[in-house]
Amino acid sequence: MWLLPAASRRESRWKNGGGRTFEVASDPPGSTPDGFNWRVSIAEIAAPGPFSSFVGVDRTLTLVRGGPLTLWFGEDERLLTSPCDQVIFSGDQLVVASLESSAWVVNVMSRRGSHQHQVRMAKVGEGLRPAAEEIIVLISLGERLRFGEASLGRFDAALLMGADAAHIEQVGEGDGLLISIGSTDASETLKRFLPPQ
Incomplete structure:
Protein backbone atom coordinates (compact mmCIF):
# COMPACT_ATOMS: atom_id res chain seq x y z
CA MET A 1 0.00 0.00 0.00
CA ARG A 112 -9.16 3.94 -23.83
CA GLY A 113 -8.57 0.38 -25.06
CA SER A 114 -6.01 -0.63 -22.44
CA HIS A 115 -7.39 0.81 -19.20
CA GLN A 116 -10.78 1.63 -17.73
CA HIS A 117 -12.00 3.16 -14.48
CA GLN A 118 -14.98 3.63 -12.18
CA VAL A 119 -15.51 6.28 -9.50
CA ARG A 120 -17.93 5.98 -6.59
CA MET A 121 -18.37 6.88 -2.94
CA ALA A 122 -16.55 4.62 -0.47
CA LYS A 123 -18.72 2.72 1.99
CA VAL A 124 -17.88 2.57 5.68
CA GLY A 125 -16.97 -0.97 6.68
CA GLU A 126 -16.36 -2.30 3.19
CA GLY A 127 -13.23 -4.29 2.48
CA LEU A 128 -10.72 -3.14 -0.09
CA ARG A 129 -9.05 -6.03 -1.86
CA PRO A 130 -7.93 -5.28 -5.43
CA ALA A 131 -8.49 -7.96 -8.03
CA ALA A 132 -5.49 -9.27 -9.95
CA GLU A 133 -5.91 -6.71 -12.73
CA GLU A 134 -7.17 -3.84 -10.58
CA ILE A 135 -5.71 -0.77 -8.87
CA ILE A 136 -7.63 1.10 -6.17
CA VAL A 137 -7.13 4.74 -5.20
CA LEU A 138 -8.95 5.98 -2.08
CA ILE A 139 -9.21 9.75 -1.49
CA SER A 140 -10.42 11.22 1.79
CA LEU A 141 -12.93 14.04 1.32
CA GLY A 142 -13.40 14.78 5.02
CA GLU A 143 -11.21 15.75 7.93
CA ARG A 144 -10.35 12.16 8.72
CA LEU A 145 -10.88 8.73 7.21
CA ARG A 146 -9.35 5.59 8.65
CA PHE A 147 -8.89 2.20 7.07
CA GLY A 148 -6.76 -0.59 8.44
CA GLU A 149 -3.96 1.11 10.38
CA ALA A 150 -3.83 4.15 8.09
CA SER A 151 -5.50 7.50 8.74
CA LEU A 152 -6.14 10.02 5.95
CA GLY A 153 -6.81 13.75 6.31
CA ARG A 154 -8.69 15.85 3.75
CA PHE A 155 -7.55 15.06 0.19
CA ASP A 156 -4.94 12.56 1.42
CA ALA A 157 -5.00 9.35 -0.62
CA ALA A 158 -3.88 5.74 -0.61
CA LEU A 159 -3.14 3.40 -3.50
CA LEU A 160 -3.68 -0.34 -3.24
CA MET A 161 -2.83 -3.16 -5.64
CA GLY A 162 -1.44 -6.65 -5.67
CA ALA A 163 -1.82 -8.35 -2.29
CA ASP A 164 -2.99 -5.19 -0.48
CA ALA A 165 -6.17 -5.40 1.56
CA ALA A 166 -7.85 -3.11 4.08
CA HIS A 167 -11.21 -2.25 5.62
CA ILE A 168 -12.57 1.30 5.70
CA GLU A 169 -13.50 2.69 9.09
CA GLN A 170 -14.72 6.27 8.98
CA VAL A 171 -13.81 8.64 11.82
CA GLY A 172 -15.21 12.16 12.11
CA GLU A 173 -17.06 14.00 9.37
CA GLY A 174 -16.66 13.53 5.65
CA ASP A 175 -16.55 10.78 3.08
CA GLY A 176 -14.18 9.01 0.79
CA LEU A 177 -13.99 8.63 -2.99
CA LEU A 178 -13.12 5.18 -4.29
CA ILE A 179 -11.48 4.93 -7.71
CA SER A 180 -11.10 1.52 -9.35
CA ILE A 181 -8.77 1.24 -12.34
CA GLY A 182 -8.77 -1.86 -14.51
CA SER A 183 -5.58 -2.64 -16.40
CA THR A 184 -4.37 -5.32 -18.76
CA ASP A 185 -0.88 -4.98 -17.25
CA ALA A 186 -1.46 -4.41 -13.51
CA SER A 187 1.56 -6.59 -12.69
CA GLU A 188 3.76 -4.31 -14.79
CA THR A 189 2.23 -1.26 -13.10
CA LEU A 190 3.20 -2.73 -9.74
CA LYS A 191 6.84 -2.93 -10.86
CA ARG A 192 6.85 0.77 -11.81
CA PHE A 193 5.99 1.91 -8.30
CA LEU A 194 8.38 2.17 -5.39
CA PRO A 195 8.30 -0.50 -2.66
CA PRO A 196 5.22 -0.06 -0.45
CA GLN A 197 5.48 1.86 2.81
Whole structure:
Protein backbone atom coordinates (compact mmCIF):
# COMPACT_ATOMS: atom_id res chain seq x y z
CA MET A 1 0.00 0.00 0.00
CA TRP A 2 1.18 3.50 -0.85
CA LEU A 3 0.14 6.52 1.22
CA LEU A 4 -0.13 9.69 -0.86
CA PRO A 5 -0.40 12.75 1.44
CA ALA A 6 -1.90 15.94 0.03
CA ALA A 7 0.92 18.02 1.52
CA SER A 8 3.51 16.33 -0.72
CA ARG A 9 1.83 17.14 -4.05
CA ARG A 10 3.24 19.67 -6.46
CA GLU A 11 1.02 22.39 -7.86
CA SER A 12 0.74 22.72 -11.63
CA ARG A 13 -0.94 25.90 -12.87
CA TRP A 14 -2.97 25.78 -16.05
CA LYS A 15 -1.59 27.54 -19.10
CA ASN A 16 -4.82 29.52 -19.54
CA GLY A 17 -4.66 30.70 -15.92
CA GLY A 18 -8.06 29.22 -15.15
CA GLY A 19 -7.02 26.76 -12.49
CA ARG A 20 -4.40 24.51 -10.95
CA THR A 21 -3.88 20.77 -10.63
CA PHE A 22 -2.37 18.54 -7.96
CA GLU A 23 -1.51 15.04 -9.22
CA VAL A 24 -2.51 12.25 -6.82
CA ALA A 25 -1.14 9.28 -8.79
CA SER A 26 -0.44 8.24 -12.35
CA ASP A 27 1.03 5.40 -14.36
CA PRO A 28 3.84 5.65 -15.20
CA PRO A 29 4.52 7.71 -12.07
CA GLY A 30 5.23 11.34 -12.96
CA SER A 31 4.22 10.86 -16.59
CA THR A 32 3.50 13.78 -18.92
CA PRO A 33 -0.07 14.74 -19.90
CA ASP A 34 0.42 12.85 -23.18
CA GLY A 35 2.20 9.82 -21.76
CA PHE A 36 0.02 8.38 -19.00
CA ASN A 37 -1.94 5.13 -18.97
CA TRP A 38 -4.13 6.50 -16.20
CA ARG A 39 -4.06 9.56 -13.99
CA VAL A 40 -5.85 10.72 -10.84
CA SER A 41 -5.65 14.38 -9.85
CA ILE A 42 -7.39 17.03 -7.78
CA ALA A 43 -7.93 20.39 -9.44
CA GLU A 44 -9.24 23.80 -8.52
CA ILE A 45 -11.21 25.38 -11.35
CA ALA A 46 -11.01 29.10 -10.65
CA ALA A 47 -12.28 30.68 -13.88
CA PRO A 48 -14.56 29.76 -16.79
CA GLY A 49 -13.04 28.41 -19.97
CA PRO A 50 -12.38 25.35 -22.14
CA PHE A 51 -10.81 22.12 -20.90
CA SER A 52 -7.71 20.69 -22.53
CA SER A 53 -8.30 17.95 -25.08
CA PHE A 54 -7.18 14.38 -24.29
CA VAL A 55 -7.78 12.31 -27.41
CA GLY A 56 -8.24 8.59 -26.74
CA VAL A 57 -8.87 9.12 -23.02
CA ASP A 58 -12.00 8.50 -20.94
CA ARG A 59 -12.66 10.93 -18.09
CA THR A 60 -14.71 11.17 -14.90
CA LEU A 61 -14.99 14.51 -13.13
CA THR A 62 -16.35 14.57 -9.56
CA LEU A 63 -17.19 17.76 -7.68
CA VAL A 64 -15.76 17.61 -4.15
CA ARG A 65 -15.91 21.23 -2.93
CA GLY A 66 -17.35 24.57 -4.00
CA GLY A 67 -19.34 25.07 -7.15
CA PRO A 68 -21.86 24.89 -8.66
CA LEU A 69 -20.02 23.95 -11.84
CA THR A 70 -21.60 23.84 -15.29
CA LEU A 71 -19.94 21.86 -18.07
CA TRP A 72 -20.97 22.59 -21.64
CA PHE A 73 -20.71 19.92 -24.34
CA GLY A 74 -21.68 21.98 -27.35
CA GLU A 75 -25.29 22.99 -26.64
CA ASP A 76 -25.74 20.32 -23.95
CA GLU A 77 -24.98 21.15 -20.33
CA ARG A 78 -24.30 19.18 -17.16
CA LEU A 79 -24.69 20.93 -13.83
CA LEU A 80 -22.70 19.74 -10.80
CA THR A 81 -24.11 21.30 -7.64
CA SER A 82 -23.46 18.95 -4.72
CA PRO A 83 -20.31 17.19 -3.50
CA CYS A 84 -19.78 13.91 -5.36
CA ASP A 85 -21.91 14.92 -8.36
CA GLN A 86 -20.00 13.60 -11.35
CA VAL A 87 -19.94 13.51 -15.12
CA ILE A 88 -18.37 10.89 -17.40
CA PHE A 89 -17.17 11.98 -20.83
CA SER A 90 -14.63 11.42 -23.58
CA GLY A 91 -11.45 13.47 -23.57
CA ASP A 92 -11.99 13.87 -27.32
CA GLN A 93 -14.95 16.17 -26.67
CA LEU A 94 -14.79 19.94 -26.49
CA VAL A 95 -15.82 20.88 -22.94
CA VAL A 96 -16.27 24.41 -21.60
CA ALA A 97 -16.70 25.13 -17.89
CA SER A 98 -18.71 28.00 -16.43
CA LEU A 99 -18.91 28.86 -12.74
CA GLU A 100 -19.55 31.74 -10.36
CA SER A 101 -17.00 30.72 -7.72
CA SER A 102 -14.11 28.27 -7.59
CA ALA A 103 -14.83 24.54 -7.66
CA TRP A 104 -12.61 21.64 -6.58
CA VAL A 105 -12.89 18.40 -8.56
CA VAL A 106 -11.31 14.96 -8.66
CA ASN A 107 -10.31 14.21 -12.25
CA VAL A 108 -9.78 10.58 -13.29
CA MET A 109 -8.49 9.73 -16.76
CA SER A 110 -7.68 6.37 -18.36
CA ARG A 111 -6.33 5.43 -21.76
CA ARG A 112 -9.16 3.94 -23.83
CA GLY A 113 -8.57 0.38 -25.06
CA SER A 114 -6.01 -0.63 -22.44
CA HIS A 115 -7.39 0.81 -19.20
CA GLN A 116 -10.78 1.63 -17.73
CA HIS A 117 -12.00 3.16 -14.48
CA GLN A 118 -14.98 3.63 -12.18
CA VAL A 119 -15.51 6.28 -9.50
CA ARG A 120 -17.93 5.98 -6.59
CA MET A 121 -18.37 6.88 -2.94
CA ALA A 122 -16.55 4.62 -0.47
CA LYS A 123 -18.72 2.72 1.99
CA VAL A 124 -17.88 2.57 5.68
CA GLY A 125 -16.97 -0.97 6.68
CA GLU A 126 -16.36 -2.30 3.19
CA GLY A 127 -13.23 -4.29 2.48
CA LEU A 128 -10.72 -3.14 -0.09
CA ARG A 129 -9.05 -6.03 -1.86
CA PRO A 130 -7.93 -5.28 -5.43
CA ALA A 131 -8.49 -7.96 -8.03
CA ALA A 132 -5.49 -9.27 -9.95
CA GLU A 133 -5.91 -6.71 -12.73
CA GLU A 134 -7.17 -3.84 -10.58
CA ILE A 135 -5.71 -0.77 -8.87
CA ILE A 136 -7.63 1.10 -6.17
CA VAL A 137 -7.13 4.74 -5.20
CA LEU A 138 -8.95 5.98 -2.08
CA ILE A 139 -9.21 9.75 -1.49
CA SER A 140 -10.42 11.22 1.79
CA LEU A 141 -12.93 14.04 1.32
CA GLY A 142 -13.40 14.78 5.02
CA GLU A 143 -11.21 15.75 7.93
CA ARG A 144 -10.35 12.16 8.72
CA LEU A 145 -10.88 8.73 7.21
CA ARG A 146 -9.35 5.59 8.65
CA PHE A 147 -8.89 2.20 7.07
CA GLY A 148 -6.76 -0.59 8.44
CA GLU A 149 -3.96 1.11 10.38
CA ALA A 150 -3.83 4.15 8.09
CA SER A 151 -5.50 7.50 8.74
CA LEU A 152 -6.14 10.02 5.95
CA GLY A 153 -6.81 13.75 6.31
CA ARG A 154 -8.69 15.85 3.75
CA PHE A 155 -7.55 15.06 0.19
CA ASP A 156 -4.94 12.56 1.42
CA ALA A 157 -5.00 9.35 -0.62
CA ALA A 158 -3.88 5.74 -0.61
CA LEU A 159 -3.14 3.40 -3.50
CA LEU A 160 -3.68 -0.34 -3.24
CA MET A 161 -2.83 -3.16 -5.64
CA GLY A 162 -1.44 -6.65 -5.67
CA ALA A 163 -1.82 -8.35 -2.29
CA ASP A 164 -2.99 -5.19 -0.48
CA ALA A 165 -6.17 -5.40 1.56
CA ALA A 166 -7.85 -3.11 4.08
CA HIS A 167 -11.21 -2.25 5.62
CA ILE A 168 -12.57 1.30 5.70
CA GLU A 169 -13.50 2.69 9.09
CA GLN A 170 -14.72 6.27 8.98
CA VAL A 171 -13.81 8.64 11.82
CA GLY A 172 -15.21 12.16 12.11
CA GLU A 173 -17.06 14.00 9.37
CA GLY A 174 -16.66 13.53 5.65
CA ASP A 175 -16.55 10.78 3.08
CA GLY A 176 -14.18 9.01 0.79
CA LEU A 177 -13.99 8.63 -2.99
CA LEU A 178 -13.12 5.18 -4.29
CA ILE A 179 -11.48 4.93 -7.71
CA SER A 180 -11.10 1.52 -9.35
CA ILE A 181 -8.77 1.24 -12.34
CA GLY A 182 -8.77 -1.86 -14.51
CA SER A 183 -5.58 -2.64 -16.40
CA THR A 184 -4.37 -5.32 -18.76
CA ASP A 185 -0.88 -4.98 -17.25
CA ALA A 186 -1.46 -4.41 -13.51
CA SER A 187 1.56 -6.59 -12.69
CA GLU A 188 3.76 -4.31 -14.79
CA THR A 189 2.23 -1.26 -13.10
CA LEU A 190 3.20 -2.73 -9.74
CA LYS A 191 6.84 -2.93 -10.86
CA ARG A 192 6.85 0.77 -11.81
CA PHE A 193 5.99 1.91 -8.30
CA LEU A 194 8.38 2.17 -5.39
CA PRO A 195 8.30 -0.50 -2.66
CA PRO A 196 5.22 -0.06 -0.45
CA GLN A 197 5.48 1.86 2.81
